[in-house]
Amino acid sequence: MSLIKTRVFQLLVAVVLMSSCKNNSAPAIVSSPTNQYRTGEVVWRELVTPDPKSAAAFYSALFGWSIEPVKESTKGYMLIRQGGAPIGGIIQMPASIKNAGGEWVCSLSVSDVDAIVKSAQSNGASTLVEPMDVSGRGRTAVIRDPQGAPFALIRSTSGDPEKGTASENAWLWSELWSNNVAGSLDFYTKALGAGVERRRDGDKEYTLLKAGNKEVAGVVKNPVDNVRSHWVNYVRVSDPAAMVDKAASLGARVILKPTASVRNGTLGVILDPTGAPVALQKWPLR
Amino acid sequence: MKKRLLFGLLILVLTVVLYSCSHMTMGVGLNFGAGPYGVGVTPSFNVGFSGGYYW
Numbered sequence: 001m002s003l004i005k006t007r008v009f010q011l012l013v014a015v016v017l018m019s020s021c022k023n024n025s026a027p028a029i030v031s032s033p034t035n036q037y038r039t040g041e042v043v044w045r046e047l048v049t050p051d052p053k054s055a056a057a058f059y060s061a062l063f064g065w066s067i068e069p070v071k072e073s074t075k076g077y078m079l080i081r082q083g084g085a086p087i088g089g090i091i092q093m094p095a096s097i098k099n100a101g102g103e104w105v106c107s108l109s110v111s112d113v114d115a116i117v118k119s120a121q122s123n124g125a126s127t128l129v130e131p132m133d134v135s136g137r138g139r140t141a142v143i144r145d146p147q148g149a150p151f152a153l154i155r156s157t158s159g160d161p162e163k164g165t166a167s168e169n170a171w172l173w174s175e176l177w178s179n180n181v182a183g184s185l186d187f188y189t190k191a192l193g194a195g196v197e198r199r200r201d202g203d204k205e206y207t208l209l210k211a212g213n214k215e216v217a218g219v220v221k222n223p224v225d226n227v228r229s230h231w232v233n234y235v236r237v238s239d240p241a242a243m244v245d246k247a248a249s250l251g252a253r254v255i256l257k258p259t260a261s262v263r264n265g266t267l268g269v270i271l272d273p274t275g276a277p278v279a280l281q282k283w284p285l286r
Numbered sequence: 287m288k289k290r291l292l293f294g295l296l297i298l299v300l301t302v303v304l305y306s307c308s309h310m311t312m313g314v315g316l317n318f319g320a321g322p323y324g325v326g327v328t329p330s331f332n333v334g335f336s337g338g339y340y341w
Contacts (some may be wrong), residue, residue, distance in 0.1 A: 048321070093320075100320030101327075223332045230322040256331045269331065275323045 025135035027070055027079050029086060029107075034159035040194060040211025042106045042174045043160040045088040045233055046152070049102030049274040052076055052090045058250050058273050062243070063169040063235060082170055085161070101275020104233045105142065106174050107152040108192070108216075109160050113139045116153050116192060120145070123191040146187050147180050147229035166236040172281055173234035177222040181207065184219055184229065224255065232269070234279040243280045244268035 029044045049055045056067040056078055066081040067090065078090040093100060110116045113131045121127060124146035131141040131153075138156040145151065166172040178184040188194040188209055195210035209217045222229055237243045240258040248254050251273035258265040266282035323329060 050325075097320050099325050101323040101325055103321030224329045225332070227322045227329055253328045255329055271323050271328070275321050275325050275327075277321075277323060 024132055025072060026077065026089070026137040027086060028136055028158045029138075029154070029156050030158050030161050031085055032158075034162055036159045036162065037111065037156075038109050038160045038163060038211075038214075039111055040192065041109055041160070041163070041214060041216045042171075042233075043109045043156070044107035044152075044154060045171060045174075046105050046107070047088065047090045047102055047272075047274075047276055048093050048105055049090060049272075049276060050093045050095075050097070050100055051102075051274045052078055052092050054251075055090055055102065055272060055274045055276070058247075058252070061250050062247055062252075065169070083167070087161075087171060102272065103150070103230060103276050104278065105150055105152050106231050106233060107140070107154040110153045110155060110192070113141050113153045113155050117141045117143060120187075120191040123187050125187065125191065145184065145229070147178050147184050149176060149178070149184075149229040149231055151231055166283065168236055168238055170236055171233060172236040172283055173218065173279075174216075175218040175220060175232050175234065175279070176209075176229065177224065177227075177232055178219055178229045179222045180229070181219055181221055185209075188219075230277070232277050232279050234281045236283045237268075237280045238282060240266060240268040240280045240282050244270060247272075247280070 047055055047059075059065050059080070060067050063082070065087070066084075067078050068081075070077045070079050076092050079086055080088040080090065088104075093102065117127060117131050120143050125143045127141065127143050128150055129140070129142035129152075131139060133139050136157075138154055138158075140152060140154045142150060142152045176184055176188075185196050185207065189196060194216070195212070197208045197210055197215075199206050199208065207219045208215045209219060217231075244254055244257055247268075247270045252270040254268070254270050255277070256262065256267065256269035258268045263281075263285060266285050268280040269277060270280065271277055
């Protein structure tokens with residue numbers, strides 16, 4: 001009898017501990033449920049960085065974002081808000097990765113994470129994080145496209161953020177800088193069902209990924225030498241030159257100062273103090 | 287007997303806690319490798335890059 005009591009007690013302890021130590025939780029990507037989905041669009045962005053504290057201080061000072069650690073997180077997840085609304089997160093990169101720079105990973109809204117992961121794998125992608133349910137957030141996965149650019153998939157339990165016109169210092173756009181544009185377009189059309197549209201303005205061409213008639217991202221030849229393909233996320237600013245200078249004073253490295261030969265001086269590109277690229281774009285362009 | 291029970295309980299608790307908490311991620315990306323730019327490197331940017339005028 002005593003042994004049975006002991007076993008029952010052990011079982012109870014196990015159940016209590018397992019329920020209190022919740023697996024895979026993260027804040028929702030919306031303040032309140034929208035129950036609307038923007039399938040195929042970038043709806044969330046997370047900075048994976050070796051130094052979340054420095055990154056948080058930088059982005060707070062540069063854009064005025066409110067960045068706070070999530071109390072429930074044992075691994076230091078930080079939630080980024082702008083105007084009270086969640087706009088992204090900051091994640092600690094494993095300490096085992098040495099001398100690594102950070103990277104913003106964008107999440108595409110999809111209706112079936114598992115199906116897209118399978119489709120991506122069959123079209124040459126590798127899986128960095130297998131599909132999993134994240135309590136409070138939804139089902140997610142992270143994959144690396146065949147050209148090496150990582151991105152995430154999400155099916156949010158509470159819906160996607162409503163799309164509005166980007167305000168100053170808010171996310172404006174996402175762009176894939178690919179070392180093999182044809183290969184990238186082939187992948188995103190086959191694996192995710194994206195549409196492609198090429199637009200031309202004089203000698204300048206721009207390729208768009210589309211979801212139905214919605215423009216969801218751009219794809220350009222990677223303008224940076226000896227750097228793998230990656231997604232670059234754009235923040236809307238009113239004065240790119242001033243913001244580049246401000247970013248530099250806060251510890252960023254400038255890889256493109258606004259110049260007339262690149263989008264009429266409306267674009268600056270920086271690496272934040274932890275090495276993650278961010279584009280500062282004046283909008284509208286003209 | 288009591289010692290054996292306590293020891294068994296300790297092992298059980300540790301096993302459950304370590305297993306449960308080892309899967310905490312707080313979001314995606316922890317299995318993600320290094321970013322594209324190394325620390326301390328300022329890469330060269332091709333100023334011929336025009337991007338596009340359209341969104």
